[in-house]
Amino acid sequence: MSETDLKLKQKTKVQKPKLYKVILVNDDYTPREFVVLILKAEFRLDMAQAEVVMLTAHQKGVCVVSVYPKDVAETKATRAIDAASQMGYPLQFTVEPE
Numbered sequence: 001m002s003e004t005d006l007k008l009k010q011k012t013k014v015q016k017p018k019l020y021k022v023i024l025v026n027d028d029y030t031p032r033e034f035v036v037l038i039l040k041a042e043f044r045l046d047m048a049q050a051e052v053v054m055l056t057a058h059q060k061g062v063c064v065v066s067v068y069p070k071d072v073a074e075t076k077a078t079r080a081i082d083a084a085s086q087m088g089y090p091l092q093f094t095v096e097p098e
Helices: 032-043 047-060 070-086
Strands: 019-025 062-069 092-097
Touching (some): 019 032, 019 047, 032 047, 032 062, 032 070, 047 062, 070 092
16 A cells, blocks of 8 residues: 555544623613613514513523624624613623633
């Protein structure tokens, strides 16, 4: 068997990206209706899902909105915070590893 007959097989393992949670942080200033609007617009939640997330954050202080790859999670959280800020609300979202 010659060297040209030997073929090296290379296995490539594709790793799934690590996922990150986007967390809604409750505050006493942002109206509930506005929070629901942001959740629907930025995170594509339906009305029922958005209301559950908003109420959970209101009652417990925080609530996981959704889970995404890191760059998507950070972008969505930033866009939601920016939209709230433009309206004068202190709405906050955090991003944490799952």
